[in-house]
Amino acid sequence: MATDKKADNTEIHQTALKRFQRVEDKERSQRSLAIEDLRFAQTEDGQWDDSAIERRRGRPRYTINRVAGAVDQLIGDQRQNRTAIKIRPVRGGATEDVAKVMEGLIRNIETQSKATNAYDNAFDEVVNGGFGGWRVITEFSDDDVFEQDVRIKPILGATTSLWFDTGATEYDKRDAKWAFVTLDMPREEREEKYPDKPISEWPKDVELLRRNGEGCDNWSKDDTVTIAEYWVKTEVDKEIVLLSDGRVIDATEDGKILDELAGEGIKEVKRRKAKSHKVEMYIMDGGGILEGPKAWAGKFIPLIPMFGRQTYIENKTYIRGLVRFAKDPARIYNYGTSTAIETTALTPKDPYWYTPAQVKGHKDKYENFNTQNSPFMPFNPDPLNPGPPSRSGAPAVNGALLAQIQQASMDLYHVTGMQPPSLGANPELKSGKAIQAQERLGDRGMYIFEDNKSKSIDYTAEILLDLLPRIYDTARQERIVSMDGETEDVQINETVRDKQTGEEVLVNDLSLGKYDSVTETGPAFATQRQESAQQIIELIGTSPTFEGLALDLVAKDLPILESKELTKRVRALMIANGTPGVTPTEDEIKELGLDQQQQPDLQQQAITENIQIQTEKLISDIENQDAKTLQVTVDTQNSTIKALQDLNNAFKIQMETGIPFTQADHNIRTKQQDIVEEAQQQIDEGPNREQSASIVSDAVTQEIAQESEGARRLTVEQPSASVGQDIVN
DSSP: OHHHHHHHHHHHHHHHHHHHHHHHHHHHHHHHHHHHHHHHHHSTTTTSOHHHHHHTTTSOOOOOOHHHHHHHHHHHHHHHEEEEEEEEEEESSOOHHHHHHHHHHHHHHHHHHTHHHHHHHHHHHHHHHSEEEEEEEEEESSTTOOOEEEEEEEOTTHHHHEEEOTTOOSTTOTTOSEEEEEEEEEHHHHHHHOTTSOGGGHHHHTHHHHHTTOOSGGGBOSSEEEEEEEEEEEEEEEEEEEETTSOEEEHHHHGGGHHHHHHTTOOEEEEEEEEEEEEEEEEEOSSOEEEEEEEESSSSOSEEEEESEEEEETTEEEEEOSSGGGHHHHHHHHHHHHHHHHHHHHSOOOOEEOOHHHHTTTHHHHHTTTTOOOSOOOOOOBTTBOSOOEEOOOOOOOHHHHHHHHHHHHHHHHHHTOOGGGGTOOTTOOSHHHHHHHHHHHHGGGHHHHHHHHHHHHHHHHHHHHHHHHHSOSSEEEEEEOTTSOEEEEEESEEEEOTTTOOEEEETOTTSSEEEEEEEEEEOHHHHHHHHHHHHHHHHHHOHHHHHHHHHHHHHHSOSTTHHHHHHHHHHHHHHTTOTTOOOOHHHHHHTTTTSOOOOOHHHHHHHHHHHHHHHHHHHHHHHSOGGGHHHHHHHHHHHHHHHHHHHHHHHHHHHTTOOBOHHHHHHHHHHHHHHHHHHHHHHHSTTHHHHHHHHHHHHHHHHHHHHHHHTTOOBSSOOHHHHHHHHO
């Protein structure tokens, strides 16, 4: 069996070598140009080729690297506009809640992986050379657990290390049947890591390839050995089963649990055969298979490429970044600048021309003319040269050369797609909106790079959606991250008992239903917050109404260190003032003590009792008065009504400050209203009843109506239904 396994690995290794040789031969020219582009833009002397360096040996040779500036501007724009992954439910029991959990999980994976480093590295390489990429891996959460996490990692130097099936036609290579990730490992490290497979045995393992002229020279260098991950995707047949709870399982892998599910009342609805893929990875070098196969949990090869501008001509693919067509204008610009500087340096100074007779006795003044600030220069008349000593004029730099330099500068703008307005070079633009419009116009030619990054991240989301139910397949607590960076711990795949049906159900079951993804690219969240705060401040300036309604939103979005504390204080004030639309959260209810029985204010209670005493005294005085003092009685009744109004106003203030309207408060108010009604009844039954009624009743009716309307806005904390009705009445 060992011999058979070795034979199988030999065949796999030979196939892998042929495939790698094929893709390398097909893409060698494009990859070489991409490496040249990278060196041209990012190395100190990369903009001068060897022949130009040799020709200008001993002569001025300057590099004005304007290409790197264009590259950096495009990279800077990308880092200010991040791409976010959105998850949407599709079918089969998928829900918005689980979609939110999946989206939060993916955002947490990106956060924990520092995925922005992977995205940024790929974008940098693509803008410079046209090739980039990153990968998805799984790893154990810690060294003492069995749970795995999904992570996103960069692929450094994808131009020379990331290779895909030559038959793949999709942009993201999802249709590739094989792929390679290569790494140059020091020979000593390779021998130490794989001592049982020494490099000396290579010729035996690859004899067939050597006879065919396909040696392993490109796998072995003087100091390093190329080690490769060889990924293979194989089509397999499987049988899928649709369950009554909406789940779809693989009968080949999970068919054994159908009996257990039937015992729980989950039945098989239907099944069918389907085509799928299994993915395996080998570690290999030029001599053989070193490790593997290692099975991958998902159905996609977890390698995500990113490309620059792609063009297909006569069955050949051309890939480039921003630098490719900028190299010639940059070379002309550097050559012209160096030549102009050289010409200026070699140009002789403009001397004075004179005869010996003209400067006789004054020679020292002429020799020191450049260092002295003399207002005049003497000379002797010379019949042979009647005029004074004079300059003939220094030779000027070739105007054609200067025009050539200027033309090369403009060519750099055109070939990179970055027009002068994009670089702030148009002084005619005055307004901020006009400048922004011109910048967007200049950015259109570079949008293809941003769009390709979004495509690659969208493919990453598909790989993650495929992996999440397979890796996060047990009950566990995971952290999810919201768009604004806030975190929350949630339970996934947790079994709970439904209180209504008594059945056990899975909460946040990632395997149930079908989900898809969409990417959105826009300013980073911090930038969005600043823009939002600025827009709200502008609205406040147009209308004072917005100031009272949006202060908490401004405080939240201000880019200051204490924005959270400021928001907390502003919301507390707005809640106390009863600002419309500002509803306290559960945490705010606890922090502000709104969930506790508020003790009545002692000062307010004293005022209420004093009003009651005074009112009772006034009623007693009214009962002892003669009918002749009707007007005094009327005035007294009006005072009791005023006392009722003051009492209601006190309760309103109490409610606005956050103190609930209690049963005790309700009893006090009811008693005071009874006093008013009793006094009115006595007036109505006394002498001159009709006159007194006409004087007092209208006032009573008006005041009671107003106060009843106020009572409708008061909330009794623990009243019975009848008490609540009494307040309204």
